[in-house]
Amino acid sequence: MATETALGASVGTTRETSGFRHWSALRNAAILLVAWEVLGRFKLVAGGALPAPTEVLIRFWSDRGDYPAHILATFQGASLGFLIGNGLAILAGILFAVSPVAARLGRGLNVAIFALPPIAISPILVLTFSGMTPRVVLAALGCYFVTMSATVTGISQTDRRMLDVVRAYGGGRLALLRLVEIRAALPAILAGLRVAAPAAVLGSILAEFGGGGRFGLGAYLIGSLGRADPARLWGIGLAATAMALIAYGIFALIEARLTRSTRAVTVAATPPGIRSEGSWLSTIAITLASITLPFLVWWLLLKVLGTPAMIAKTPAGVFDYLFLAPSATSAQTRLLAALGQTLPMTLIGMAAGLAFAFLLALASVVRPGIVRSFMPVALVTQTMPLVALTPLLVLLLGRGPSVILWITISVTFFPAFVTLAQGLGMVSRGALDVVRAYGASPFTQLRLVSIPASLPYLFAAMRLAVPRALLGVMIAEWLATGTGLGNLLNQSRGYLDYGMIWTVAVVSVLISVLFYQIVIVIERHVLRKRGMQPAV
Amino acid sequence: MTSTTGITLETVSRSFQGRGTVVQALDNVSLNCPAGSFTALIGPSGCGKSTMLRLALGLDDATSGDIGIAGMKPQQAAKAGLTGVAFQDAALMPWRSVEDNIALPLDVLGRKRADFSAKIAELIELVGLKGFEKALPGELSGGMRQRVAIARALVTDPKVLFLDEPFGALDQILRRQMNLELQRIWMESRATTLLVTHGIDEAVFLADRVVVMQSRPGRIGKIVDIPLARPRLPEVFTTPEFHALEDQVAEALDGH
Numbered sequence A: 001m002a003t004e005t006a007l008g009a010s011v012g013t014t015r016e017t018s019g020f021r022h023w024s025a026l027r028n029a030a031i032l033l034v035a036w037e038v039l040g041r042f043k044l045v046a047g048g049a050l051p052a053p054t055e056v057l058i059r060f061w062s063d064r065g066d067y068p069a070h071i072l073a074t075f076q077g078a079s080l081g082f083l084i085g086n087g088l089a090i091l092a093g094i095l096f097a098v099s100p101v102a103a104r105l106g107r108g109l110n111v112a113i114f115a116l117p118p119i120a121i122s123p124i125l126v127l128t129f130s131g132m133t134p135r136v137v138l139a140a141l142g143c144y145f146v147t148m149s150a151t152v153t154g155i156s157q158t159d160r161r162m163l164d165v166v167r168a169y170g171g172g173r174l175a176l177l178r179l180v181e182i183r184a185a186l187p188a189i190l191a192g193l194r195v196a197a198p199a200a201v202l203g204s205i206l207a208e209f210g211g212g213g214r215f216g217l218g219a220y221l222i223g224s225l226g227r228a229d230p231a232r233l234w235g236i237g238l239a240a241t242a243m244a245l246i247a248y249g250i251f252a253l254i255e256a257r258l259t260r261s262t263r264a265v266t267v268a269a270t271p272p273g274i275r276s277e278g279s280w281l282s283t284i285a286i287t288l289a290s291i292t293l294p295f296l297v298w299w300l301l302l303k304v305l306g307t308p309a310m311i312a313k314t315p316a317g318v319f320d321y322l323f324l325a326p327s328a329t330s331a332q333t334r335l336l337a338a339l340g341q342t343l344p345m346t347l348i349g350m351a352a353g354l355a356f357a358f359l360l361a362l363a364s365v366v367r368p369g370i371v372r373s374f375m376p377v378a379l380v381t382q383t384m385p386l387v388a389l390t391p392l393l394v395l396l397l398g399r400g401p402s403v404i405l406w407i408t409i410s411v412t413f414f415p416a417f418v419t420l421a422q423g424l425g426m427v428s429r430g431a432l433d434v435v436r437a438y439g440a441s442p443f444t445q446l447r448l449v450s451i452p453a454s455l456p457y458l459f460a461a462m463r464l465a466v467p468r469a470l471l472g473v474m475i476a477e478w479l480a481t482g483t484g485l486g487n488l489l490n491q492s493r494g495y496l497d498y499g500m501i502w503t504v505a506v507v508s509v510l511i512s513v514l515f516y517q518i519v520i521v522i523e524r525h526v527l528r529k530r531g532m533q534p535a536v
Numbered sequence B: 001m002t003s004t005t006g007i008t009l010e011t012v013s014r015s016f017q018g019r020g021t022v023v024q025a026l027d028n029v030s031l032n033c034p035a036g037s038f039t040a041l042i043g044p045s046g047c048g049k050s051t052m053l054r055l056a057l058g059l060d061d062a063t064s065g066d067i068g069i070a071g072m073k074p075q076q077a078a079k080a081g082l083t084g085v086a087f088q089d090a091a092l093m094p095w096r097s098v099e100d101n102i103a104l105p106l107d108v109l110g111r112k113r114a115d116f117s118a119k120i121a122e123l124i125e126l127v128g129l130k131g132f133e134k135a136l137p138g139e140l141s142g143g144m145r146q147r148v149a150i151a152r153a154l155v156t157d158p159k160v161l162f163l164d165e166p167f168g169a170l171d172q173i174l175r176r177q178m179n180l181e182l183q184r185i186w187m188e189s190r191a192t193t194l195l196v197t198h199g200i201d202e203a204v205f206l207a208d209r210v211v212v213m214q215s216r217p218g219r220i221g222k223i224v225d226i227p228l229a230r231p232r233l234p235e236v237f238t239t240p241e242f243h244a245l246e247d248q249v250a251e252a253l254d255g256h
């Protein structure tokens, strides 16, 4: 009886709030726009660094002749990279899903691709290739991991009973893939493509930051940076955002059409192939091979491309530059100094971003209203090329260290919040009801249920945040503060110091992978002790 | 030809490594189903019935012992298209229409769908799904889905037919109807049939022999022969002989 009335009441309130939510979201957006307009019109923020929306629109209109060429160039790079990256990702995903050994061998490569800050290799790409290639490569790299892991998850979660039917008629590996697994993985693959689409746009823009090519929104942004024209910068930033959102929206539509299901915007951050089976000897052999593979691929790529050794450094070349060459000590000093600036910022920014996300996600358990009004913003921000908006933040915040922190916090906060809030929303319903039935206060609920239950998602958020934080810091250093690894990279680019360009790229990837591995080790240890499974 | 399509299990064992424990799902099971016979398998939940079926289908490997389907290894028999199967849960593919789901074995075996379109239509009619040819499994009820699975099991004209509780989700009336249909199909095709069921009446009505299993470890307790004449009509359910046989099976289930 009591439960029945409670249920009826809660159904009633959700219906009311959903109507209310639409209305309040519109109202909030309107208030925001008006406030923005007022702030802009009266130059209340940072001496006019925040132009009013109408000013941005007017500027956009007078620049309208410039945009088509830039948008087209970015679109070309992004879409070609999208095709290539996702094509490879789906093939690789199928391979990893079918062969556990391949998955374990490919792990090193997958982690490296996941963790690599695109900005770090963009100068290398610009130096080694010409034309659109750097954009295509970075866009493809941006897509690869998301779609690859979506494919693996989709295939390995195929209903076993459907596989049994095909096997019962003697169907082999190929028949299983063709008739069941690929089709069953389709929703997951489409969800991967949806998340990959804005990533491709971001990849192309980041490559444009690195130079090479006159056209593209990234090139336009960099070119306009010196002109102290906030309205134009905002226009470009909004155009880039719109492009990413449209790319996302198109795939969301296709997905909804084809599978009638849209999934959450959480991005997978675990490479396949962690589980180890077989003897410890073969485990060690495979692990070593998986660590060696990225270096082998790096070396092979350079050999195949035939880039001159002066420009293209092999692993041995980088080692030589950093430890054996006459200039090695000077290189080491500069590198260590840069690391001394970049690492603390990365850690502080990441910790702050995660902490905010964690607190807000927990608060949303106590007061679901918070998450409801905030989630749409967080979801939109997830697909925005946030780091591409750095110039705007520079305008707002100046070129001090604070801009690094804000950028890092903003690129880690949103994905972490989305992961945590969605994770908490999934696990806690039943468990919360149990403690509520005993009259637990909101804080007791947090202590007994929400915080322990959120651990796997906190780790998932951390894995996601590591590479993003480093990317954010390096971009801010490159474009704004002129410090740290980002600046070292930019300077070396100017001096054509190839050894240093390669060194910074390699070191930043290694750091990112190292942090990522540390998170994984702690995660496995902590979760195993509590009998929990990692969240994807 | 009929002499070569039997099912033989010789001292078959299958154990599963659990967390710290070992579950003996099948312990030294020997069973011989002659070609063209109808055998019902009955026993408490978890006694290894589905495991036995999976072994006979080549979906799983026995820890020890030998299994022969029509004189071949299970996987060979499957590849040769001799077997048909309907699983405990329908296991339909949600993206395939009723027709396409029924045609799935043809796709796996690489047979031409066009040659079977009449057969598929006939099967759809048989399981009472006319008008639902293009429907997706998501649009069907649980019982309708199970009927699709039965039609799928029959599409290849199997010589050896495995049915794992195919009528579990059907109501009593439909179940009786399907029992009669299954008897008719079996008498026409004379496929060697192994039916797993929880219904004593169903087992006695359909089978030549009812194999009663016991659990922990999974083993064969008793085999009850059913000497009732064929074709068996619905009236047979109410005869004293039928009840006596049912009692025998029920006693064997209790462990007597």
Ligand SMILES: Nc1ncnc2c1ncn2[C@@H]1O[C@H](COP(=O)(O)OP(=O)(O)OP(=O)(O)O)[C@@H](O)[C@H]1O
Binding pocket: B016, B017, B023, B024, B025, B044, B045, B046, B047, B048, B049, B050, B051, B052, B088, B218
């Ligand atoms: N893949 C597996 N891993 C571990 N144990 C298993 C596995 N498959 C089956 N078992 C165990 O083997 C035993 C027999 O299972 P099986 O599915 O054959 O039972 P069943 O007789 O079909 O039961 P039901 O009537 O409920 O379908 C059970 O104790 C089950 O726990």
Ligand SMILES: [Mg+2]
Binding pocket: B049, B050, B051, B088, B164
């Ligand atoms: Mg079973």
